[in-house]
Structures are given as C-alpha cells and as structure tokens.
Amino acid sequence: MIEAALIHQCADPQIEIAIVERFIAVVGSDNPLSVTITSGDRIILPQAPQNADAAVSLIRRFVGQATVRVGVTQYPAGYGVSDATEIPADLVDACQNIRMGSALFGKVYWIVAHARGEAGPGTFREALAAWRTGIFEDAYVFGEADPGPLSGEEDTSMENTPEVIEGSESDRAPMSEQNFDPYAAGIRVDLSTLKGQKNHE
Template identity: 35%
Template sequence: MDAELLKECTDPSLKPAVIEQFIDQAGSADPLAISVTSDGRRVLVPRPRSPEEAMAIVRDYVGKAVVRVGITQYPAGVGVKDVSEIDDGLVERCSNLRNGTAMLAKIMRIIARWYGDPREDDKLPQIFDDAVVAWQTGEFQGIGVFQAEDPQPVKMQRMEQVVPDGQKVVGNEEDSVGEIAPIASAPSPSQPEIRDASSMAPDKAGIRIDLTRIGGRGSSESR
C-alpha cells in the first residue's frame, strides 16, 4: 500500500505494518468492493463501475442486510439513523481508510481492556487476532464492537510491527496504540449490547490468526 496514503489517511496510533496486515486479513484491494450478507449467506451483487453505482448498492441494502464497503470493508450504516445520512466517503479510498483504521484502533482498545493488562508483549498478537475476528463478526465477548463506546484512555504499547508471514508482533513501550483502560475483569454484563444491520455477523469466523506462529497464517472466511 502507498506509504503516503498510509501516512495521510490512517489512524496515527497504528503502525503501517499493522494496517497492511489488517487489510490483508479483513479488507480489500478494491475501494469499490461491496460485500452483502443476509441471514449468514452472501448476496451476489454486481461489481460497481463507479462510486455512484457503489453507493446505490449500499443504500439499497443497508438496513436489510450486512453491508461492508471499500478497502477496510467498513460496516455501512454505523452511526446513522437514516439511509440518506450515509456518506459517499465510504467508497473514497482515503476516507474509508481513515474511518476504518480509527474503528480498528477502538476495537483493539476494547479488547485490550478486556484482557486487563495490555502492556504485556505476549498479549499484543492475541489482541490483534481478536480484533480481526471482531471486525469480521461485529462482536467480541457479546459486545457489539462497532457501536460500543471507546474505553477510557491510558498509555499502552504501540503495535510496532506485524511481519507479513505472520511471525510476530513487536511492542514498543514508548509509543501507544491509542489509549486503553487496563481493568482486570471483563466488561460489565449490564452493559447493553448494541446491534444493528452493520453489527450483525456476516458469517462465522473460522481459522484464528496466530501472529506469533512461525510460518503461514490462518485465513479469514469473511472477505
């Protein structure tokens, strides 16, 4: 991915290597890519030839099915009450990357909070692993991650590097991967789970991604 695009259009709390690994596992190389899933089944839609055609497909299915869009396969409809509010930035490369990586960083903070102590190096690969699965399914430990609130911030290690062949993730204590609240227990069960069409599971995650394993990596089923 273009270095300037990564610099200008992604969440600054995530290293470029992490973002590239995320796109490889859960995203698409095509900024007009649209995935539509209903009742756990993929709906075949024509490949749009223009941003206008892409947005027409999005608006036709949002609220009726799970719709993922663009490079990050961002969940269309998050945070909007009416289809008319959906921004065509969904299919604009830079905007999709900016919104998608910001959402990923939030999901990683939610997961790190659940783990209790995100400063431990050996937790970082699992946090990333779980974040990818949560992105694909829309949930982590019963929480609708796309609509959930961002945890209160404290310092945490930055995700320094994700080796392309899936070998390891290296942390750097002087950086941060956003701000994460370290609590020892899981999120309160009284916290309501927020669901909408965008947080429905497009399909069930299969092979888990083990970033600490030497050799090949698992692949996701959701693309």
C-alpha cells in the same frame, strides 16, 4: 494491492501505522468500490458497481436489510447511521475509507486490549475477529465506547504474528456482524439478473 504511501497518508494517526497495514492486508480489499453484502447465512451478489455513484446507491439499497461492508477496509456501512440516506458518498473514496476504517479498527483494538489487560499479539488477532464479526464478548463492538490506548502499556501487537498475514484466502475474507462464516455457506443469491425486484431479506 493498496499502496503503502496511501495508507501512511490516510490512516488515523491515533493508531500505529504497522497495525493499520496489517489490518488492511488481512481483512481489506484492493478495490475502493468493493461492496460485500451478507444476509443471514447467505452472501448477496448484485452486479459489481463500476463507479462511486453506483456503489453508494447499492450500499444505501441494502443497509438496514443486510450487513454491508465497504471499500479498502471493508468498513461496516451501517455503523453510526440511522437512515440509509445518511451514508456518505466518500465512503468509497480510498483515502477516506482508510481514515474511517483505521479509526474504527483502532477503537476495536483498544477495546480488546483493555479487556485483556495488554496490547500483545493476541490482542491484534482478537481485534481482527471482532472486526469481521462485529461482536466482542457478546456485545456489538462498534457501538462500544472508545477506551483509548492502555496507559503505560507497550504495544507489542506486531511482534511474532506472521500467521496474520500468511493466512488463507478464507482468513482474508470479510465477514458480517454475525457469528458465522458466510464464505462457508452453501447458499448464494445472485441478484444481478433480477430487475426491478426489491430484496426482502
């Protein structure tokens, strides 16, 4: 489990720390080197990286060909980059990943809040769904402008939402920026035994 002290130290200060803690508890990974790759209705399972260099190399290999989620917050690696070489090496640093992921989730959260006209328990749940799929109201949510917090609106998103933490393992699983559950897919591709072959998906 990621230590609370690290989350407090590294989380973006623009979003309430309780929201960040819940966000990471539900969709995050305990492994800063975690790289989740999905393509279409399949999960691609290459050999798990053992160090930061291997993780970054794996990310750069698949960004642009598949959906790649990275690190503690399962940050969407392709967001904000036009070329795989632009993927920063510190994306797999736990603190930097928390900082970037919490800032991006904060934007998603406020997009949902503005759309619903309130920042309540439902806002948090919808923001989690949007983070997992990358889609909110038929738009690529990560690419939307950040509207900032609702003015004069009390944030009650952390009240009466125990089900967010107590979900099943499938609830916690990261998902791709597509409207499907890759963990329910019947096909999985293990690339760890394929040497020298490039993925053409």
